[in-house]
Amino acid sequence: MNEQERRWQDDLRSLEADLDPSTARRLADIRRAALAAPARRRLRRRSWLPPAVGMAIAAALGIWALGPHMLVTPDPMGGSTQPGMDAAELYDQLDFYSWLADTDLDAAKG
């Protein structure tokens, strides 16, 4: 570093010494707050919890809302009783339903 660079260095460093007291105080406050931040961060480490709980509730509600459409009643005859079943299919299986009703009636009497 030559003479001129050293003088520039001295001049620039004089700026630090001339810092006004309020700015110096602000800097000290900022430093203290920064040093306290890791401790605060440890306490807030479960900040993921509320969004996770919210997502879980939303997912549960979604499943519940879709539930009746997704449930499939087991058909002993291998047929489908889903709400989407068409009228012709239902008519074909009428014999089965009347047999089932008779069987239930007999069982109730017996």
Added chain:
Amino acid sequence: MSKLSATVEIISIGAEDLAAGAPEASALISMDKFLATVERRAYAMAYTALRDRDEALDVLQDVMLKMVRHYRHKPPSDWLPLFYRILNNRINDSFRARKTHRRLFGWLGGAATEDERDADPLEQIADPARDTPVERFEQRRRVVALERAVGQLPRRQREAFVLRCWEGLSTEHTAHAMGCTQGSVKTHYFRALQNLREKLEEFRP
């Protein structure tokens, strides 16, 4: 150079503390000492670049938070170049944000920096009629001119000059802080010196 040697001393004390145990508390104490040593200079550097007190303080806040959160467990000997690397990046972020702001809201007439608000250069110069020694007055004029000239340097030249001349970092540490090779540091620094010599011709002894 006395402040730099004080920094080195603090860094070595910090290293001993870490070795002795209680690493978390020890790291925070060492970091506190380190930041207290560099904060005024770093603020003056940020202010020289940005010419706005609040913006410079915001920059310092972010830099200190980053240092404490992410780098307090790094070896204290790495802190100084790391600190200045973060500072440079943060100052550049501020410049980018200003540019974007100007593009978006320029037509509304954006807020001026403190430097632009207090633009009257005569007000910046101490009143010679006051009971101030001529030497002090001349020195003040020289410092103000130097501060402005440094602030007007191209970004990489400013970074190289601030780190090499103002902070007194080695070429190696400056390269680390700037994220470039030592050859680039030398080039930027040389150009910065040339630039400043031209701008500050009237203050040459």
